[in-house]
Amino acid sequence: MLEKNYNPKDFEEKIYADWEASGDFKSDMRADKDAFAIVIPPPNVTGVLHMGHALNDTLQDILVRYNRMLGKKVLWQPGTDHAGIATQMVVERNLAKDGITRHDLGRDKFIETVWKWKEQSGGIICKQLRRLGASCDWSRERFTMDEGLSRAVRKIFVNLYKDGLIYKAKKLVNWDSKFMTAVSDLEVVQKETVGKMYYYKYPIEGEPGEFIHIATTRPETMFGDTAVAVSKDNEKLKHLIGKNAVLPIVDKIIPIIADEHADPEKGTGAVKITPAHDFNDFEVGKRHNLPLINILNPDATLNENTPFPGMDTQTARQKTIEKLEELGLMERIEDHPMVIPYGDRSNVVIEPMLTDQWFVDAPTLAKEAIRAVEDGEMQFVPKSYEKTYFEWMRNIQPWCISRQLWWGHRMPIWYGPDDKIFCEETEEEAQAAADKHYGHHVELRRETDVLDTWFSSGLWAFSTLGWPDKNEYLDTFYPTSVLVTAFDIIFFWVARMMMMSMYMMKRVPFRKCYIHGLVRDEQGRKMSKSKGNTVDPMETIEKYGADALRFFMAAMETQGRDINMSEARIAGYRNFATKLWNAARFGEMNNCAPVKGFDEKGVSHPVNKWIIAKAKEATEQVTANLNAFRFSDAANAVYQFVWGAFCDWYIEMIKPILYGEDETQKAETRATFGWVLDRILIILHPFMPFITTELWNNTADRDVKLIHAAWPQSENIDSAAMNDIDWTIDLISAVRSLRSEMNIPAGARLTLYLKGADAASAEHLQSFASIICSLARLEKAEIYTGEITSDMAQGVFREAVLLLPLKGVVDFAAERERLNKELENLNKNLEGYARKLGNPSFVERAPAAVVEEEKRRQTEALENKAKVEEALQRIANF
RNA sequence: GGGUGUGUAGCUCAGUGGUAUGAGCACUACGUUGACAUCGUAGGGGUCGCUGGUUCGAUCCCAGCCACACCCA
Numbered sequence: 001m002l003e004k005n006y007n008p009k010d011f012e013e014k015i016y017a018d019w020e021a022s023g024d025f026k027s028d029m030r031a032d033k034d035a036f037a038i039v040i041p042p043p044n045v046t047g048v049l050h051m052g053h054a055l056n057d058t059l060q061d062i063l064v065r066y067n068r069m070l071g072k073k074v075l076w077q078p079g080t081d082h083a084g085i086a087t088q089m090v091v092e093r094n095l096a097k098d099g100i101t102r103h104d105l106g107r108d109k110f111i112e113t114v115w116k117w118k119e120q121s122g123g124i125i126c127k128q129l130r131r132l133g134a135s136c137d138w139s140r141e142r143f144t145m146d147e148g149l150s151r152a153v154r155k156i157f158v159n160l161y162k163d164g165l166i167y168k169a170k171k172l173v174n175w176d177s178k179f180m181t182a183v184s185d186l187e188v189v190q191k192e193t194v195g196k197m198y199y200y201k202y203p204i205e206g207e208p209g210e211f212i213h214i215a216t217t218r219p220e221t222m223f224g225d226t227a228v229a230v231s232k233d234n235e236k237l238k239h240l241i242g243k244n245a246v247l248p249i250v251d252k253i254i255p256i257i258a259d260e261h262a263d264p265e266k267g268t269g270a271v272k273i274t275p276a277h278d279f280n281d282f283e284v285g286k287r288h289n290l291p292l293i294n295i296l297n298p299d300a301t302l303n304e305n306t307p308f309p310g311m312d313t314q315t316a317r318q319k320t321i322e323k324l325e326e327l328g329l330m331e332r333i334e335d336h337p338m339v340i341p342y343g344d345r346s347n348v349v350i351e352p353m354l355t356d357q358w359f360v361d362a363p364t365l366a367k368e369a370i371r372a373v374e375d376g377e378m379q380f381v382p383k384s385y386e387k388t389y390f391e392w393m394r395n396i397q398p399w400c401i402s403r404q405l406w407w408g409h410r411m412p413i414w415y416g417p418d419d420k421i422f423c424e425e426t427e428e429e430a431q432a433a434a435d436k437h438y439g440h441h442v443e444l445r446r447e448t449d450v451l452d453t454w455f456s457s458g459l460w461a462f463s464t465l466g467w468p469d470k471n472e473y474l475d476t477f478y479p480t481s482v483l484v485t486a487f488d489i490i491f492f493w494v495a496r497m498m499m500m501s502m503y504m505m506k507r508v509p510f511r512k513c514y515i516h517g518l519v520r521d522e523q524g525r526k527m528s529k530s531k532g533n534t535v536d537p538m539e540t541i542e543k544y545g546a547d548a549l550r551f552f553m554a555a556m557e558t559q560g561r562d563i564n565m566s567e568a569r570i571a572g573y574r575n576f577a578t579k580l581w582n583a584a585r586f587g588e589m590n591n592c593a594p595v596k597g598f599d600e601k602g603v604s605h606p607v608n609k610w611i612i613a614k615a616k617e618a619t620e621q622v623t624a625n626l627n628a629f630r631f632s633d634a635a636n637a638v639y640q641f642v643w644g645a646f647c648d649w650y651i652e653m654i655k656p657i658l659y660g661e662d663e664t665q666k667a668e669t670r671a672t673f674g675w676v677l678d679r680i681l682i683i684l685h686p687f688m689p690f691i692t693t694e695l696w697n698n699t700a701d702r703d704v705k706l707i708h709a710a711w712p713q714s715e716n717i718d719s720a721a722m723n724d725i726d727w728t729i730d731l732i733s734a735v736r737s738l739r740s741e742m743n744i745p746a747g748a749r750l751t752l753y754l755k756g757a758d759a760a761s762a763e764h765l766q767s768f769a770s771i772i773c774s775l776a777r778l779e780k781a782e783i784y785t786g787e788i789t790s791d792m793a794q795g796v797f798r799e800a801v802l803l804l805p806l807k808g809v810v811d812f813a814a815e816r817e818r819l820n821k822e823l824e825n826l827n828k829n830l831e832g833y834a835r836k837l838g839n840p841s842f843v844e845r846a847p848a849a850v851v852e853e854e855k856r857r858q859t860e861a862l863e864n865k866a867k868v869e870e871a872l873q874r875i876a877n878f
Numbered sequence: 879g880g881g882u883g884u885g886u887a888g889c890u891c892a893g894u895g896g897u898a899u900g901a902g903c904a905c906u907a908c909g910u911u912g913a914c915a916u917c918g919u920a921g922g923g924g925u926c927g928c929u930g931g932u933u934c935g936a937u938c939c940c941a942g943c944c945a946c947a948c949c950c951a
Binding site (some may be wrong): 087236260395564575585648655659740828840842845 | 896900903951
């Protein structure tokens, strides 16, 4: 027996536990159909589930469950990411509570602590994914720092190195002074701020009273200046080229050079060149062979190359200005809108810093990654995102992969006594190579840097399948079928996966990439912890059930658009689940259950034929839309069918049958109900796996679990069966509408006459009289050939006229008003038809079918108009 | 500055070269027996951002403009 109320908490967790314990998420490797695989975008091991995950993983689970029901070999590969900076930050924060820094522990001990933390507190998100219903194969769960994945990292690193696609270089990189590491361009966010532009002047060497005027936003970097640049086209300043300027405060001589970087139109036309601390100046420095002077410590305080060692940049800036003022060289300070780079994790200003770092030759790797998309080997859905992808890939810069952190994959790089580099997968191999090179045993020193987290994420599509070992899963599931991810991760992850996979596997990592939007708050603002507008999916699930949240995500997911959170809507989908629950209870109460061997093609009652045809139609819509990744259309098709057809009409229409005497009809109807409810449970299961399973388990003894039930193959839809009932529904709606407009008490049982009906309508009326009477609250419904009398309310219905005798209770004023309104409407439509059909070019050029349709509408409207006018005539005198 | 996207009912959004049967929520009226008030029935509400163009016909295609959002510099 089903409980009276739908209460998802009673069964959601229980059902999930059963699936997992029974191995229902494991791929059936014997399946004879195609393989379908998704690798999960690995959440950070430190992460907790947010609405973005809820959307992302719901969409994946829908696809996975759908394909599993299609009978394919299905793998949803789960796992988590070690998330270098994020995780190190969390653990360091914990240590800080006890007043300990990672340096107190030392590298090995610290990493041990991180692992311990990971075992104890990491992966909360995987439990939360279970609560959401995600049917990942948890027996295959991977972590980016697992031994297997680490081996993949080392192997691909060595390959890239030996192919010359990884190299070490001294370059300007983005330096995060909080974590004291280099970061990639992608981890830098540019923030617009109103800063200051400082105008001051440098004296010209040997020409007292002569100056060159400088404008800069960062005066404190002047100690790293090694030139001043002026454009050779700058008429006012070009005479200074070749002379020297004197750096004030430190009294250093620097050349004034000609370089196009100094735009005569901007600032003062002269630019101070600080090659070690500005990306543009670095390029200028290279062109002119200028010395590079580093003026910063790793923590972004000034170093001993400046007069202010140990001072932070802000304070140093003030000091510099004071000194310049003392020297009478400061001219003015203006507000200046500018863009300042910040670390996306640390939120501190990123300093361009000259350091030794490791780079991946992304421009070379990008070539194949671009080609694969151009050739359609990997397709973006929606397609428009390929533009974003191409745009970025074609302008890609070398990727800085070294991080001066402790938590991460240590690079497989060893240095000999003379700093010669040995890059091998293991220490033994490196040692052997070194010993061979030097001809005797040497001590090797391992590189201390670790790799950017995204390096290992980039291998995720094949490393999780067991690469580099040959194995059944890799053979079966690579390339994976589709990657589902948000657009903000295209550069970080999609692009890197493409590059790494094309390089190593020579094949795309996934055949399709479905890109979805962000989940925003109710007002459409981006959710963020700092704004305090986040909604916790776990709380939503607690309140409305996982099915309601999932259905919300699916129903709102239209390709490429962001989703605004809406609690009302989630409540609405909870109500939808309640509706289905109660429909199932209705079936239970009336002994409606699936019958073994029932042939739905053999039913005879039109109502049963109709709902079966509708169910097949809905199935077809869900199938087609899921195949096209049209999640909202798929979800809405089930929703409309369940609520709008099955509950609103079918259940109401079969009541007279179920409460009647005809046992044959009853039996057929009960079996049909059972069949249709089963069909609903099947096509709704990918969206709402919990309630559908609970109902499946409670409505019959089953040979197969719903999660493995077969998705229906394409079927013939008996569209003729739909017409009878569509006629009936229209008639009932017309009567209800008339009743409502005439303010007839809901409880009043009336007689319905149909006058002027053709043979088909007459037959319909007779066949469905009991249904019509039941749903339209009528005493009887019959064909009428008599005169229309003054006590009848009347309405137009197709070729006939509806009459409701009201024994003197018709309000003629209201009736006249209603009829006049209808007449007005008809006239408006007729005007339109006349205009169109009177236009010769329309009649000549529009397709014949369109013209015919227009004529049909015109004829129908004319007939209706005549009926309404007659009716008005009749009651004119009352 | 470059790029992408969005402007449709009070709100949040679907959708389409042929009268917008638009959806959910909100709103109004009425609620009747035995699935469901987490409900039912009926109803009101829109010059589909603005201006041109293509077309027999444009909310839909094209161009320009206005507004907003996002990405990259």
